[in-house]
Amino acid sequence: MGERTRAYRVLVGSRLRSQLAYRRSFAMDLLGSGAIGLLEFAEVYVIFANIDVLGELDFAAAALLFALANIGFSLADTVIGHVDQLPTYLRQGTLDAFLLRPLPVLAQLVTSDVSLRRLGRTALAGAILVVSLLMNDIDWTAAHVALLVIAVLSGTAIFAALFVCAAAVQFWLVEGAEFANAFTYGGAYAAQYPASIFSVPMRVLFTFVVPSAFTAYLPVLVLLDLEGPAGLPQWLGWCTPLAAVGIWAVALGGWRAGLRHYTGAGS
Amino acid sequence: MGFRRWSTYRLAAAAGAFTNTVFGLIKASITMAAIGAAGGTLAGYHAASGATYAWMVQALVAPLNLFGWADLAERIRTGDVAVALARPVDPQFAYLAADLGRAAYSLIPRGAPPLLAGALVTGLALPLEPLPYMLGLLSVVVGVCVSFAGWWLVNLAAFWLLDLRGPRTLYMVACQVLSGLIIPVHWFPDWLGVLAAWSPFPSMLQAPVDVITARVEGLAALQTVGVQLAWLFGLLLSGRLLFRLGARRLVVQGG
Numbered sequence: 001m002g003e004r005t006r007a008y009r010v011l012v013g014s015r016l017r018s019q020l021a022y023r024r025s026f027a028m029d030l031l032g033s034g035a036i037g038l039l040e041f042a043e044v045y046v047i048f049a050n051i052d053v054l055g056e057l058d059f060a061a062a063a064l065l066f067a068l069a070n071i072g073f074s075l076a077d078t079v080i081g082h083v084d085q086l087p088t089y090l091r092q093g094t095l096d097a098f099l100l101r102p103l104p105v106l107a108q109l110v111t112s113d114v115s116l117r118r119l120g121r122t123a124l125a126g127a128i129l130v131v132s133l134l135m136n137d138i139d140w141t142a143a144h145v146a147l148l149v150i151a152v153l154s155g156t157a158i159f160a161a162l163f164v165c166a167a168a169v170q171f172w173l174v175e176g177a178e179f180a181n182a183f184t185y186g187g188a189y190a191a192q193y194p195a196s197i198f199s200v201p202m203r204v205l206f207t208f209v210v211p212s213a214f215t216a217y218l219p220v221l222v223l224l225d226l227e228g229p230a231g232l233p234q235w236l237g238w239c240t241p242l243a244a245v246g247i248w249a250v251a252l253g254g255w256r257a258g259l260r261h262y263t264g265a266g267s
Numbered sequence: 268m269g270f271r272r273w274s275t276y277r278l279a280a281a282a283g284a285f286t287n288t289v290f291g292l293i294k295a296s297i298t299m300a301a302i303g304a305a306g307g308t309l310a311g312y313h314a315a316s317g318a319t320y321a322w323m324v325q326a327l328v329a330p331l332n333l334f335g336w337a338d339l340a341e342r343i344r345t346g347d348v349a350v351a352l353a354r355p356v357d358p359q360f361a362y363l364a365a366d367l368g369r370a371a372y373s374l375i376p377r378g379a380p381p382l383l384a385g386a387l388v389t390g391l392a393l394p395l396e397p398l399p400y401m402l403g404l405l406s407v408v409v410g411v412c413v414s415f416a417g418w419w420l421v422n423l424a425a426f427w428l429l430d431l432r433g434p435r436t437l438y439m440v441a442c443q444v445l446s447g448l449i450i451p452v453h454w455f456p457d458w459l460g461v462l463a464a465w466s467p468f469p470s471m472l473q474a475p476v477d478v479i480t481a482r483v484e485g486l487a488a489l490q491t492v493g494v495q496l497a498w499l500f501g502l503l504l505s506g507r508l509l510f511r512l513g514a515r516r517l518v519v520q521g522g
Contacts, residue, residue: 025430025432028430028432028433029432029433031433031436032432032433032436032437033436035436035437035440036436036440038440039440039443039444039449040449042444042449042450043449043450046450046454046455046456046459047297047301047450047454049454049455049456050301050305050309050310050454051301051304051305051309052304053304054300054301054304055300055304173278173282175278175279175282177279177282178279178282178283178285178286179282179285179286181282181286182285182286182288182289182290183289185286186286186289186290186293189290189293190293193293193296193297193300197296197297197299197300198293198296199296202292202293202296
């Protein structure tokens with residue numbers, strides 16, 4: 001096992017060191033990524049400066065929802081977000097080099113970069129999470145603690161899978177990279193708000209097709225013991241890992257099909 | 268030239284329009300839910316006008332190019348800007364002309380799909396008389412120019428800084444919040460509203476949207492466009508001065 005992962009560890013290690021080499025640049029990038037998180041939170045803040053309750057959630061609950069969705073998304077973005085650069089690799093023919101090496105292409109692509117600066121947003125979301133956990137009235141049973149951990153891990157896995165799905169589509173679309181953004185970034189945006197405010201078709205879309213509601217909203221329903229809207233019973237909050245497994249199956253299937261479709265850049 | 272360059276990539280435009288539409292769908296839902304929770308009206312927005320705001324913003328975000336561009340900064344960094352300095356045309360106006368061409372192309376392909384989706388899904392609350400549209404078109408054009416002039420200034424920072432990512436991110440965050448892109452400026456709590464009023468950002472997006480949807484009418488609409496023009500003038504002028512300062516500092520190696 002150690003022998004098999006060595007190549008990846010070397011790759012990731014080199015990427016990490018290169019990002020930390022220019023400390024002031026890196027600090028700026030971290031701040032910038034935190035600022036983007038702040039920008040997203042500004043929307044929630046301004047909305048709740050005008051109203052008290054949105055989709056059954058008060059400000060504290062909405063902050064918890066926001067924090068969970070953002071931690072999952074930013075972690076996924078850190079680890080795997082660069083796969084949306086795939087069109088560049090396709091056009092430049094860099095991907096062909098990956099195909100020559102005796103390692104899975106997706107694993108190479110994932111470990112070819114890690115964007116540590118995106119942790120700035122994770123840090124901001126983490127801070128909001130801590131405050132919102134204190135502000136909310138949560139019954140801290142062992143099951144709820146476990147659910148919180150599961151939600152963060154599965155949420156990250158779900159967003160990561162969405163990134164892979166989006167990358168897989170690029171094998172066909174190359175120039176249409178933005179199509180996929182609708183589901184990765186759009187999913188992340190939708191995940192920050194209670195699914196109860198969406199119309200039923202949208203709720204179905206963002207729960208069962210693009211499972212972003214699983215990353216934050218459904219676990220929050222369980223944590224705060226709220227009843228879900230029609231079609232989204234509270235117990236679904238416990239199914240977050242299932243949703244992660246499901247979307248990963250789709251992502252890997254799509255990736256494999258895409259790679260088979262790929263015929264090379266002629267380099 | 269800008270028009271032809273951007274009209275070449277049709278699939279990219281379709282993809283962009285699709286993403287704008289999906290975001291419009293989410294944004295309209297959030298806006299309408301917030302207005303519903305406020306009891307039907309929120310800072311003068313009804314459910315229909317709130318949804319219209321959300322769709323209109325998504326329709327205009329591509330033409331206005333609020334997310335910015337960095338080719339000038341890149342050319343300053345590499346020294347290619349020397350070519351622009353040697354040309355017998357004014358660099359700022361040349362860039363502005365190309366940007367207007369880009370905006371003119373993206374107006375219909377990027378703007379129509381979100382509005383069409385909006386009309387089908389939530390319905391749009393649009394004025395019936397022609398005047399707001401005529402003034403609105405002018406307001407959009409001025410908005411494109413203000414947005415350009417702002418990013419022009421950010422790009423010029425490359426004369427003094429090697430790494431522009433920090434200032435670019437800061438500007439982008441300020442721009443997205445204060446322009447009314449993520450939420451109407453009229454919903455801001457007082458302190459943020461004051462901050463927005465003293466910045467050029469509402470002139471980029473909130474002003475055109477207000478004019479087209481006839482949230483401001485008659486004299487007030489003219490006044491809105493007047494404020495936009497004032498910002499445009501100020502930003503373009505400071506851009507010219509800063510460019511001249513920077514160009515004097517610039518040392519390009521080699522020949």
